[in-house]
Amino acid sequence: MSLRTLEGFKFSTLKTPVHLLDPRTKFLIVIAVLVPALLFANIYVMIALLVSQLPLLLVGKVARRWALSLRAGVFLSGLIFVVNLFTGSYLSAIALTLRFLVLLTSFSLFFMTTSPDDLGLALDRIGAVRWLSRRWLGYPNALSFTFTTAVRLVPTLAVDAQTVVDAQRSRGLELDKGNLLKRVRNYIPILIPLLLIAIRRSLELAEALESRGFPGKEGRTSLFQLKLRPVDYAIVAVSLAMIGISFWIYFHYKIPVL
Amino acid sequence: MITLEKVSFTYRSGQRALQDIDLNIAGGDFIAIMGENGAGKTTLAKHLNGLLKPSQGRVLVDGEDTRKVSVARLSRKVGLVFQNPDHLLFSETVKDEVAFGLKNFGFAPEVVHNQVMRTLEALGLSEYAETSPFLLSGGERKRVALAAILATEPDYLILDEPTIGQDYQQKERLRNFILQLYSQGKAVVMITHDVEFVAESNPKVILLSQGRIVAQGPADSVLSKDELVKKASLVRPQMSRLFGELTKYGLPSDVVDVHRARILLEEKLSEAKVRVAQNS
Numbered sequence: 289m290s291l292r293t294l295e296g297f298k299f300s301t302l303k304t305p306v307h308l309l310d311p312r313t314k315f316l317i318v319i320a321v322l323v324p325a326l327l328f329a330n331i332y333v334m335i336a337l338l339v340s341q342l343p344l345l346l347v348g349k350v351a352r353r354w355a356l357s358l359r360a361g362v363f364l365s366g367l368i369f370v371v372n373l374f375t376g377s378y379l380s381a382i383a384l385t386l387r388f389l390v391l392l393t394s395f396s397l398f399f400m401t402t403s404p405d406d407l408g409l410a411l412d413r414i415g416a417v418r419w420l421s422r423r424w425l426g427y428p429n430a431l432s433f434t435f436t437t438a439v440r441l442v443p444t445l446a447v448d449a450q451t452v453v454d455a456q457r458s459r460g461l462e463l464d465k466g467n468l469l470k471r472v473r474n475y476i477p478i479l480i481p482l483l484l485i486a487i488r489r490s491l492e493l494a495e496a497l498e499s500r501g502f503p504g505k506e507g508r509t510s511l512f513q514l515k516l517r518p519v520d521y522a523i524v525a526v527s528l529a530m531i532g533i534s535f536w537i538y539f540h541y542k543i544p545v546l
Numbered sequence: 547m548i549t550l551e552k553v554s555f556t557y558r559s560g561q562r563a564l565q566d567i568d569l570n571i572a573g574g575d576f577i578a579i580m581g582e583n584g585a586g587k588t589t590l591a592k593h594l595n596g597l598l599k600p601s602q603g604r605v606l607v608d609g610e611d612t613r614k615v616s617v618a619r620l621s622r623k624v625g626l627v628f629q630n631p632d633h634l635l636f637s638e639t640v641k642d643e644v645a646f647g648l649k650n651f652g653f654a655p656e657v658v659h660n661q662v663m664r665t666l667e668a669l670g671l672s673e674y675a676e677t678s679p680f681l682l683s684g685g686e687r688k689r690v691a692l693a694a695i696l697a698t699e700p701d702y703l704i705l706d707e708p709t710i711g712q713d714y715q716q717k718e719r720l721r722n723f724i725l726q727l728y729s730q731g732k733a734v735v736m737i738t739h740d741v742e743f744v745a746e747s748n749p750k751v752i753l754l755s756q757g758r759i760v761a762q763g764p765a766d767s768v769l770s771k772d773e774l775v776k777k778a779s780l781v782r783p784q785m786s787r788l789f790g791e792l793t794k795y796g797l798p799s800d801v802v803d804v805h806r807a808r809i810l811l812e813e814k815l816s817e818a819k820v821r822v823a824q825n826s
Contacts, residue, residue: 448633454597455634457617458626459694460650477646480636484680488632 297357297399298443305519306348306401311410313520313527314398317344320527321394324534325387328543331379334386341393350400357396358389365389379545408436409514427503437493445486452481547572548594548624548702548733552603555589555757563589565757567603571702575733576724578744578765581754582779587737588629590754591704594735595624607702622651625700629707629737631691635679640671640690643679647698665697670719684711702733709740721747745769745783745802753778770800 300307306314321337345351365385372381411417411432421431453463456477463474497503516524537543548571555564563586571577571594579587592598593605596612605612607620628634637643641662648658666672669689674682679690688711695703709717724747728734738744744751744765751768753761753775761774768774770786782790782802789801795814801807 451628451630451633454592455628457597458595458621458628459634459647460618460621460698461646462616462618462650477634477636481633485632 297396299403300350300353300400302349304348306344309523310514310516310520311402311406313516313523314402316524316527318394318398320530321390323531325390327534327538329380329383329387329545330543331383331386331546334383334390337390338386338393341397344397348397348401350397353400354393354396357392361389361392377545383545404436404439405512407439408432409510409512411435413514429503429508445482448485449482452478547608549606550593550603553593553600553605554602555593555598556601563757567759569752571733571735573701573731573733574728576728576749577735577752578749579735579737579752579754580739580744580778580780585754585778586757587754588706591626591706591737594702594704595626596620618650622698623700624702624704625695625698626704627692627695627706627708629710631687634691634694635687638678639676640666640679641675643690644693644697647694651698661697665693669693685713685716688712702735703727705734705736707738708736709738709743717743739780741769741780741783745785746804748803766800766802769802
């Protein structure tokens, strides 16, 4: 897993029609793709699901970065293909590999076009998340905030990781030298500083937040409000229909691999 | 000798960080690289031990092209001390931390031990030899990071912002230490925003702005020129600002350090004293 893999899941600050969709709508799209992909192990279905997401990737202007995440997924898809060859037919191996690519694409599309802020807002609107958060952490917003912070810190941590690697290489550390055990041990000088930086940063973040009055009182409002537009309703309707039809077919017909 | 020939570097993101840099660093040199945030100072430093390879041009370390030699091998000659010690400290004790580089370079255990103790002594860290580096203050951690590189006795020492977080006494010690190193024939290159530190140490200054060298020369001639200093988002050192106001008394405007200022002012004052005595 190189750091470039993450590129295919990183939010891009664009204002395309896909980016402007409500995050809840986009998550429903993910589910609408997920349901048929998991219910049917059929090659045609998988290809149809892949192709149907292409327009969204193109309109969202993230097709190139999606290709990056696909390239990173080549190794895993190869693994899935080989493992399934041993357990089933080559046709089902192809179908399952395609299924992996479908899932990869839909999550990649979601994360590339949904800003962490929007994601946080959407999570905040979900009653179950607020309830859990209040039970575990004492505040209704804390859980969604934790989640968005974690997502947001990934790129920062990636920069730190690069600096740590550079610093240790400057001290003569050669990561890809020695036998397997030595190579694993080579990562200790990388992981310890990185871990400590992450801990130190979260402590500082906690202090900074507290000094600005976080988490505030119940009933906190937010500057940006999520609003479902007509296009969102249309997509929600299509997605729900897709999910419904998928289940209906699943319970009434048996779909072969090919 | 480290030679940079027409070095340009562009990050993968397309950001141009260095353009047409020509630079020679020889033993006995003391060079300060200054410039605004994002001018390319750290990028330049990472070229000196091969962490980054030039997109165009080449970097030669004692005649070896950095593109053809491993970073580990270059690091034996070129010691690069990173700005933030937290990016490199990981050992259980300060002693182990300083020994890490020496062990990587394959020195014998007794050599490692002697070298570690000598370096800790030189940097005033002996009492912390068995302490965890994470228990030390920010300034001390920074000195441990410096010790970790110094212990390997590089011919070229590159320091990225060494004065940040150091109190004035420590800065004074650092200055003396640097002086010792380059008078022993080692090269010291320092990246810094600290104009006062540079003014008092009088190295050769290289001003970097937007990836290009915009000026180079002795500290007093570079740091006393307003238009140059502004280009690199710096301000002139206090002494230079003072002498800039005093030119009407026939004093030179390129004074940046206390020592020279004192000599010039003493001269002027004693002249004035004589004149007052003659007049009365």
